[in-house]
Amino acid sequence: MGNVWGKNLQVSIFGESHGPGIGAVLGGFPAGIKLDLEYLEFEMGRRAPGQDDFSTPRSEKDEFEVLSGLFNGATTGAPLTVLIRNRNTKSGDYAKVKDMPRPSHADYAAEIKYKGFQDYRGGGHFSGRLTAPLVWAGAAAKQVLQSRGIMVGSHIQSIGGIEEPGFDLMKIEEGALDGLRKKRFPVLDEEKAEEMKAIVKKAKAEGDSVGGIVECVILGLPAGLGSPFFDSVESLLAHMLFSIPAVKGVEFGAGFQLAKMRGSEANDQYGMTEANGIEEIRTLSNHSGGVQGGITNGMPVVFRAAFKPVPSIAVPQKTVNLRTKTNEIIEIKGRHDPCIVPRAVPVVEAVAAFAVLDLLLAEGES
Numbered sequence: 001m002g003n004v005w006g007k008n009l010q011v012s013i014f015g016e017s018h019g020p021g022i023g024a025v026l027g028g029f030p031a032g033i034k035l036d037l038e039y040l041e042f043e044m045g046r047r048a049p050g051q052d053d054f055s056t057p058r059s060e061k062d063e064f065e066v067l068s069g070l071f072n073g074a075t076t077g078a079p080l081t082v083l084i085r086n087r088n089t090k091s092g093d094y095a096k097v098k099d100m101p102r103p104s105h106a107d108y109a110a111e112i113k114y115k116g117f118q119d120y121r122g123g124g125h126f127s128g129r130l131t132a133p134l135v136w137a138g139a140a141a142k143q144v145l146q147s148r149g150i151m152v153g154s155h156i157q158s159i160g161g162i163e164e165p166g167f168d169l170m171k172i173e174e175g176a177l178d179g180l181r182k183k184r185f186p187v188l189d190e191e192k193a194e195e196m197k198a199i200v201k202k203a204k205a206e207g208d209s210v211g212g213i214v215e216c217v218i219l220g221l222p223a224g225l226g227s228p229f230f231d232s233v234e235s236l237l238a239h240m241l242f243s244i245p246a247v248k249g250v251e252f253g254a255g256f257q258l259a260k261m262r263g264s265e266a267n268d269q270y271g272m273t274e275a276n277g278i279e280e281i282r283t284l285s286n287h288s289g290g291v292q293g294g295i296t297n298g299m300p301v302v303f304r305a306a307f308k309p310v311p312s313i314a315v316p317q318k319t320v321n322l323r324t325k326t327n328e329i330i331e332i333k334g335r336h337d338p339c340i341v342p343r344a345v346p347v348v349e350a351v352a353a354f355a356v357l358d359l360l361l362a363e364g365e366s
């Protein structure tokens, strides 16, 4: 099972949703970083389940224990290991799943690949729960990035088809990202938030689920990071983003909209711009999302990740009993998120932060 990612900085994740615990081992993390544990706890709290009507009722505090790589409050350069214990499992809900795969969850694919030996309880190693250690790894990476003036932030761009405008990339400032980070339902337009919440509530009441889009921006990245072809900034970020369960689409800058534009609309023209008394070359629009030729151009890097609706729903669906080979109808009970998008926001930021730190270390920048 491929559970390690990264060249200069590696993360490996372990555990299952209903096993004793989950966690991560970070290799190549720079020595001498004073980890702010309160910051790490806050980031974990942004993702933790069971806190509101929009998430699974499975309540987990996601308290963590650092087992290695931290001494006297600072990283040592040795593997940094974090453990998060599972405290609230209810495996009985999954008795049926063992024989009857849930449509669009990982059950059937896992059954074939791991010959029935996979831990199916709570989705096992495929569970969205494994994003908790990713958030921890990303929050540690964010602390290094912040010391370099790099900030990662995001908002819910859409839920169930209700959309709000994207970031204004020519004006966005760090303060705005910090404000979003403190919101439990991070949107730019509060009125849209109410509409989005209503759509989630309605789907939940009908035993259904909805998906949505998270838009993320990285500010303060120096120009010149990344390289063609296989280490393009888009490739590295996309690899990590598609590792998040339920992500089915990723786009950079104007993304799929670019396919509809003419070159004269799409091109990011150049101009001399003054910022803080310094004249610099900037693009006058940012349809490229801050990346050209796979390399950062000094503009904000922006991308969006599309999340499908949560597969475990109570609405009756067709499936097959794998033992008896008969057609069946499944109505999934249990504690599921009606919409994961609000909890996925810090996960998107985390994997982006980790990928960016890996890139910076590649350039000997950190």
Ligand SMILES: Cc1cc2nc3c(=O)[nH]c(=O)nc-3n(C[C@H](O)[C@H](O)[C@H](O)COP(=O)(O)O)c2cc1C
Binding pocket: 056, 104, 105, 106, 123, 126, 127, 128, 129, 131, 244, 245, 246, 247, 308, 310, 311, 312, 313, 335, 336, 337, 340, 343, 344, 347
């Ligand atoms: C934070 C988070 C929470 C999730 N919660 C649920 C859930 O409660 N029920 C569910 O069926 N899927 C949930 N998912 C989605 C499944 O984990 C995911 O759809 C499944 O592993 C199959 O992977 P795929 O959608 O990438 O094919 C969640 C995903 C994330 C990232």
Ligand SMILES: C=C(O[C@@H]1CC(C(=O)O)=C[C@@H](OP(=O)(O)O)[C@H]1O)C(=O)O
Binding pocket: 017, 048, 049, 056, 058, 060, 089, 090, 093, 122, 123, 126, 127, 128, 129, 130, 132, 245, 334, 335, 336, 337
């Ligand atoms: C526990 C978390 O989310 C879980 C992700 C998940 C899935 O299938 O991905 C299914 C549910 O698991 P369970 O049936 O055990 O409640 C969610 O609660 C978490 O995010 O920490």
